[in-house]
Amino acid sequence: MDLNTIAGIRGAHRREPWRPGDAWLGGGTYLFSEPQPHLRRLVDLSRMGWEPLTHRADGSLEIAATCTIAQLARFGRRSPAAAAPLFEQCCRAFLASFKIWNMATVGGNLCNALPAGPMISLTAALDGSCLLLAQDGATREVKAADFVRGEGAKDLAEGELLRSVTLPARALGCRTAFRQVSLYGLGRSAALVIGTLDPVDGSLAVTVTAATTRPFRLWFPLPPTAAHLRAAVDSAVSAAEWFDDIHGLPEWRRHMGLRLAEEVRRELTGTGPLEGAR
Numbered sequence: 267m268d269l270n271t272i273a274g275i276r277g278a279h280r281r282e283p284w285r286p287g288d289a290w291l292g293g294g295t296y297l298f299s300e301p302q303p304h305l306r307r308l309v310d311l312s313r314m315g316w317e318p319l320t321h322r323a324d325g326s327l328e329i330a331a332t333c334t335i336a337q338l339a340r341f342g343r344r345s346p347a348a349a350a351p352l353f354e355q356c357c358r359a360f361l362a363s364f365k366i367w368n369m370a371t372v373g374g375n376l377c378n379a380l381p382a383g384p385m386i387s388l389t390a391a392l393d394g395s396c397l398l399l400a401q402d403g404a405t406r407e408v409k410a411a412d413f414v415r416g417e418g419a420k421d422l423a424e425g426e427l428l429r430s431v432t433l434p435a436r437a438l439g440c441r442t443a444f445r446q447v448s449l450y451g452l453g454r455s456a457a458l459v460i461g462t463l464d465p466v467d468g469s470l471a472v473t474v475t476a477a478t479t480r481p482f483r484l485w486f487p488l489p490p491t492a493a494h495l496r497a498a499v500d501s502a503v504s505a506a507e508w509f510d511d512i513h514g515l516p517e518w519r520r521h522m523g524l525r526l527a528e529e530v531r532r533e534l535t536g537t538g539p540l541e542g543a544r
């Protein structure tokens with residue numbers, strides 16, 4: 267849609283002071299989907315020329331904020347990493363067509379901070395670290411699981427830029443299990459749970475997203491029992507943090523979050539499927 271309060275657009279490569287009413291423009295798939303009456307100018311990241319995906323010498327993978335969903339999915343199909351199947355699984359968890367895939371960026375998805383943000387699920391589950399650049403040039407890092415603080419709320423100051431997310435080599439080497447559920451076919455994710463089993467030390471991480479207002483990554487030095495996992499999820503997520511909107515009631519999301527967590531635990535520990543599991 268037309269954003270009729272926008273008076274200007276500038277390329278982010280041109281250094282200019284940040285002004286009230288400025289916003290970073292990633293792929294624009296959210297920004298142009300509804301009125302933005304508080305915005306006056308867009309600062310376009312699309313011509314920054316950042317390499318979408320970069321392997322580092324230590325085996326980690328840096329995903330530029332401007333990497334599109336389509337680029338990430340293509341990369342995942344070719345990658346030999348044990349955790350690579352998660353890339354496309356998370357891309358397909360978008361309630362979106364290929365047109366959105368080709369424009370929407372990983373950074374835009376994180377900065378939108380929707381509970382059903384599948385790039386949040388992916389980067390939180392794989393222990394990603396966000397690199398943030400402030401207007402004064404200062405940089406800082408924050409874990410992807412901590413970057414999103416609630417529905418639409420993120421750890422980002424005015425004018426601060428999400429530059430990239432780095433996934434450590436250790437997480438990329440994990441065996442993974444993925445579960446996602448929606449209230450209706452092809453609907454927005456109501457619960458998305460990812461398990462990662464580290465072959466180096468046998469530790470298990472279970473990350474609950476979409477069902478909750480923010481990501482919850484629970485790490486266990488050894489795979490927990492079903493009862494231990496359930497108790498850990500229930501003590502981490504307060505009643506108010508089970509998300510409530512038209513895509514699912516909090517009670518149902520809690521039920522599905524716990525159920526999917528148990529399904530990924532069973533898949534990764536070879537305990538056999540839950541009765542009635544898909």
Ligand SMILES: Cc1cc2nc3c(=O)[nH]c(=O)nc-3n(C[C@H](O)[C@H](O)[C@H](O)COP(=O)(O)OP(=O)(O)OC[C@H]3O[C@@H](n4cnc5c(N)ncnc54)[C@H](O)[C@@H]3O)c2cc1C
Pocket residue numbers: 289290291292293294295296297298299311331332359360361362363366369370371372373374375376377378380382383384426427428429454455
């Ligand atoms: C049909 C349709 C279906 C969708 N389905 C989903 C879905 O299932 N799940 C979901 O989460 N979203 C969904 N969306 C919303 C949106 O498309 C996605 O969140 C997308 O990933 C946003 O990325 P973008 O690059 O287009 O962000 P933009 O629209 O460009 O930006 C989104 C927000 O992030 C800020 N921003 C962007 N990049 C940066 C950066 N590098 N640093 C700091 N701030 C930045 C912008 O200022 C803006 O506030 C959907 C949208 C449509 C139209």
